[in-house]
Amino acid sequence: MASSADTAATDSQGQGDGESRRDFLMLATGAVGAVGLGAVAWPFIDQMNPAADTLAVSTTEVNLEPIEPGQRILVKWQGKPVFIMHRTKEQIEKMKAEDGGNLPDPQKDGDRTVKPEWLVVVGVCTHLGCIPTGTKQGEVRGEFDGWFCPCHGSHYDLSGRIRKGPAPTNLPVPQHAFPEENTLKIG
Amino acid sequence: MATPTFQNPIVKWIDHRLPVFTFMQHELHEYPTPKNLSYWWNFGSLAGIVLVLMIATGIVLAMHYTPHVNYAFDSVERIMRDVNYGWLIRYMHMNGASAFFIVVFIHIFRGMYYGSYKSPRELLWMLGVVILLCMMATAFMGYVLPWGQMSFWGATVITNLFSAIPIIGDSIVTWLWGGFSVDNPTLNRFFSLHYLMPFVIVGIVVVHILALHQHGSSNPLGIDTKGPQDSIPFHPYYTVKDLFGLGVFLIFYAGFVFFAPNFLGHPDNYIQANPLATPPHIVPEWYFLPFYAILRSFTADALIYLPISWLMSAKLAGVLAMFGSIAVLFVLPWLDFSKVRSAKFRPLYMWFFWLFVIDCFILGLCGAKPAEEPWTWISQAATAYYFAHFLVIIPLLAKFEKTRPVPASINEPVLGGGDSTTGAATKPMEKA
Amino acid sequence: MKKLLLSAALVFATATGAQAAGDVVAPPAEQWAHQGLFGTYDRGALRRGLQVYREACAACHSLRLVAYRNLMEIGFTEAEVKEIAAEKEVRDGPNDEGEMFTRPARPSDKFVSPFPNPQAARASNNGALPPDLSLMVKARVGGADYLYALLTGYKETPPKDVKMAEGMAYNVYFPGHQIAMPPPLSEDGVEYADKTKATVAQMARDVTTFLTWAAEPELEDRKRIGIKAILFLIVLTGMLYAVKRKVWKDIKH
Numbered sequence: 001m002a003s004s005a006d007t008a009a010t011d012s013q014g015q016g017d018g019e020s021r022r023d024f025l026m027l028a029t030g031a032v033g034a035v036g037l038g039a040v041a042w043p044f045i046d047q048m049n050p051a052a053d054t055l056a057v058s059t060t061e062v063n064l065e066p067i068e069p070g071q072r073i074l075v076k077w078q079g080k081p082v083f084i085m086h087r088t089k090e091q092i093e094k095m096k097a098e099d100g101g102n103l104p105d106p107q108k109d110g111d112r113t114v115k116p117e118w119l120v121v122v123g124v125c126t127h128l129g130c131i132p133t134g135t136k137q138g139e140v141r142g143e144f145d146g147w148f149c150p151c152h153g154s155h156y157d158l159s160g161r162i163r164k165g166p167a168p169t170n171l172p173v174p175q176h177a178f179p180e181e182n183t184l185k186i187g
Numbered sequence: 188m189a190t191p192t193f194q195n196p197i198v199k200w201i202d203h204r205l206p207v208f209t210f211m212q213h214e215l216h217e218y219p220t221p222k223n224l225s226y227w228w229n230f231g232s233l234a235g236i237v238l239v240l241m242i243a244t245g246i247v248l249a250m251h252y253t254p255h256v257n258y259a260f261d262s263v264e265r266i267m268r269d270v271n272y273g274w275l276i277r278y279m280h281m282n283g284a285s286a287f288f289i290v291v292f293i294h295i296f297r298g299m300y301y302g303s304y305k306s307p308r309e310l311l312w313m314l315g316v317v318i319l320l321c322m323m324a325t326a327f328m329g330y331v332l333p334w335g336q337m338s339f340w341g342a343t344v345i346t347n348l349f350s351a352i353p354i355i356g357d358s359i360v361t362w363l364w365g366g367f368s369v370d371n372p373t374l375n376r377f378f379s380l381h382y383l384m385p386f387v388i389v390g391i392v393v394v395h396i397l398a399l400h401q402h403g404s405s406n407p408l409g410i411d412t413k414g415p416q417d418s419i420p421f422h423p424y425y426t427v428k429d430l431f432g433l434g435v436f437l438i439f440y441a442g443f444v445f446f447a448p449n450f451l452g453h454p455d456n457y458i459q460a461n462p463l464a465t466p467p468h469i470v471p472e473w474y475f476l477p478f479y480a481i482l483r484s485f486t487a488d489a490l491i492y493l494p495i496s497w498l499m500s501a502k503l504a505g506v507l508a509m510f511g512s513i514a515v516l517f518v519l520p521w522l523d524f525s526k527v528r529s530a531k532f533r534p535l536y537m538w539f540f541w542l543f544v545i546d547c548f549i550l551g552l553c554g555a556k557p558a559e560e561p562w563t564w565i566s567q568a569a570t571a572y573y574f575a576h577f578l579v580i581i582p583l584l585a586k587f588e589k590t591r592p593v594p595a596s597i598n599e600p601v602l603g604g605g606d607s608t609t610g611a612a613t614k615p616m617e618k619a
Numbered sequence: 620m621k622k623l624l625l626s627a628a629l630v631f632a633t634a635t636g637a638q639a640a641g642d643v644v645a646p647p648a649e650q651w652a653h654q655g656l657f658g659t660y661d662r663g664a665l666r667r668g669l670q671v672y673r674e675a676c677a678a679c680h681s682l683r684l685v686a687y688r689n690l691m692e693i694g695f696t697e698a699e700v701k702e703i704a705a706e707k708e709v710r711d712g713p714n715d716e717g718e719m720f721t722r723p724a725r726p727s728d729k730f731v732s733p734f735p736n737p738q739a740a741r742a743s744n745n746g747a748l749p750p751d752l753s754l755m756v757k758a759r760v761g762g763a764d765y766l767y768a769l770l771t772g773y774k775e776t777p778p779k780d781v782k783m784a785e786g787m788a789y790n791v792y793f794p795g796h797q798i799a800m801p802p803p804l805s806e807d808g809v810e811y812a813d814k815t816k817a818t819v820a821q822m823a824r825d826v827t828t829f830l831t832w833a834a835e836p837e838l839e840d841r842k843r844i845g846i847k848a849i850l851f852l853i854v855l856t857g858m859l860y861a862v863k864r865k866v867w868k869d870i871k872h
Binding site: 446 | 684753758794834836849855859860862863867
């Protein structure tokens with residue numbers, strides 16, 4: 001019998017000749033249903049976002065007291081290494097003087113610190129993600145006396161700026177603050 | 188059946204290479220469904236949707252769960268407290284399991300009432316029983332994962348049952364445990380298998396639906412469709428009816444998830460598993476209670492056990508009866524050889540059907556009670572009746588019951604006499 | 620059929636557990652601000668309850684699933700939370716010398732347990748292990764009602780025919796009536812910051828409210844979203860019914 005097939009055929013074209021105007025009830029119900037589906041879908045997507053306990057440890061506090069002028073340390077923050085350097089006056093002056101120099105990623109030294117004597121940068125090379133050497137005494141520091149990435153030869157200066165090599169941008173400066181005299185809070 | 192031509196060129200390109208669209212056209216638009224299906228026929232599609240829900244929530248939970256005895260309980264609490272909407276997804280999964288069993292039990296009772304298991308749908312029915320068994324295995328293992336007191340002790344009691352098997356029993360239990368008691372190896376393998384089983388169930392459901400589509404759905408009258416006047420296309424009639432049924436179901440489901448999420452559970456499972464402290468009453472989840480009652484009925488002095496006491500231990504008898512209570516479902520199409528399908532035309536059978544349903548409730552109630560009088564003898568009587576229903580009452584009814592006359596066609600009772608070839612042919616979306 | 624199922628479920632729920640030894644007294648039903656479809660936690664009770672927990676319970680009972688930062692969800696400021704946390708020491712390490720050390724707790728830490736392990740807890744409590752309280756309200760039949768009844772259910776002199784075991788106290792609502800925990804609350808035992816009179820009943824109510832929150836911090840969100848969800852579903856189901864009727868209009872069924 002043709003009836004079933006007819007209904008099927010017309011359905012595949014849309015509403016069919018008998019009801020050429022969009023049925024308001026069907027449309028409205030479909031729309032409400034779609035909203036419901038979206039509302040249900042959201043928790044399934046959001047649950048992959050960082051959980052509350054992960055967000056709670058998204059800041060790290062560091063005691064700066066034991067760090068001598070000229071000394072550098074490495075701390076972990078959000079699972080990544082962060083270089084902290086207690087810069088001397090001379091080092092700060094030198095970096096400011098080179099603000100207008102030949103910088104692949106031009107940036108003023110003053111814009112990269114909250115307190116000029118404390119350099120805080122994420123120690124992940126902006127090229128392909130290796131950890132540059134130079135934090136410990138005796139490690140290679142590169143031509144600009146800052147940090148050197150052994151993977152592909154990027155050189156960073158005492159402001160964490162890229163000076164030579166394949167890395168495109170300066171070492172990122174994470175949000176940081178000094179809630180107390182000798183305390184650094186990262187993140 | 189004419190293969191309709193599609194207009195859309197992309198659809199045509201795909202369909203020529205992989206006829207998914209023709210397949211969907213056939214299954215939804217052309218597939219004839221009896222026009223007199225009642226709302227009791229909603230529960231099959233409902234079960235399918237709950238299965239999808241369980242898989243979706245389960246996969247998401249597995250992103251945060253740790254299947255190690257030292258971390259499992261805490262990882263679930265982390266989901267409840269720290270993971271965004273973790274509490275919602277966990278409660279959906281937990282209450283979804285109960286919803287799945289309620290829907291499936293009603294689906295099964297519907298099949299029993301309307302004789303849906305009879306020829307030519309025996310295999311369809313048996314596949315369904317296999318799905319039930321897989322669901323029970325999945326739920327059992329899933330309940331162990333939070334590693335609460337009931338998780339641990341329920342697992343201990345049920346895995347210990349296998350030691351009742353003569354000669355190889357103890358080896359089987361050690362093999363199941365991966366050790367000398369329920370411990371980390373057990374938990375880990377239960378997690379693996381619990382993740383696997385739902386996909387096995389999906390496969391069996393596909394075959395279940397294939398078997399269904401071979402002869403189409405039965406209907407409340409239990410008589411075959413005689414022609415197109417008895418049928419309507421699945422889409423849009425039953426798609427729309429199923430969606431409405433889904434809406435009703437979701438309201439009840441949401442009621443549990445949001446306002447009584449722990450009503451069907453047991454408080455003891457919010458206590459971390461302690462192998463050195465047995466809870467005062469070990470109780471399985473509600474959907475296992477009837478089977479638990481049957482298992483426990485077989486005590487050393489039970490009347491139902493005494494005739495076979497020379498053959499096996501009471502423990503083994505209980506285990507066999509428990510599995511037997513589901514095994515007997517497999518052979519129902521042969522136990523019930525009555526030519527009339529639907530209880531609508533089998534007045535005596537109808538009574539016994541409802542007695543059986545009540546018996547199942549009584550068994551469930553007994554399963555929740557401690558193993559003391561008067562619950563022990565009530566369990567034993569209810570267990571005896573359960574098997575008597577299938578093995579004695581059903582065949583006797585099949586042989587001796589005077590059934591009511593069955594209508595000539597589905598159309599007939601609807602139009603009040605006489606076959607009409609045009610009856611249901613006019614539909615709102617018909618081309619003139 | 621559904622009604623039968625629902626009432627059957629109700630019978631199951633009340634049947635499991637409580638009926639065993641025969642000497643279990645059901646706790647009386649209490650009124651809680653957080654009960655019902657629209658219930659929310661009484662913020663004042665939560666504050667007082669935290670105080671009762673810290674002063675009367677924390678010496679023996681851990682709350683290890685709750686983090687100090689969670690207190691910010693119930694009205695404590697970040698400064699208050701830092702202060703509450705810093706009162707306790709947490710074992711941390713190893714440091715660069717390889718040694719373990721202690722430091723003040725931070726908001727991101729979980730509530731510090733009074734004992735380092737269950738054995739130490741038992742040793743300090745005559746062999747009894749004071750259970751962790753993070754989930755206590757969900758882990759007992761009767762929930763908040765039971766907890767409140769327990770805390771106010773101690774009897775100084777047990778009934779005549781009861782022989783008390785060594786070191787046990789008589790409690791009307793504890794299964795078996797003999798409980799290893801001595802009455803933890805006493806009249807005016809705590810000096811409430813908001814000057815509420817600290818009767819035993821008041822402290823029991825406050826700490827029970829606090830522990831309900833500790834077990835179900837998501838309760839308010841859950842009910843709020845639940846109302847929206849169910850109202851939405853009722854509307855959608857109504858529309859789906861109308862669509863169904865419309866589609867089926869011309870079919871004789």
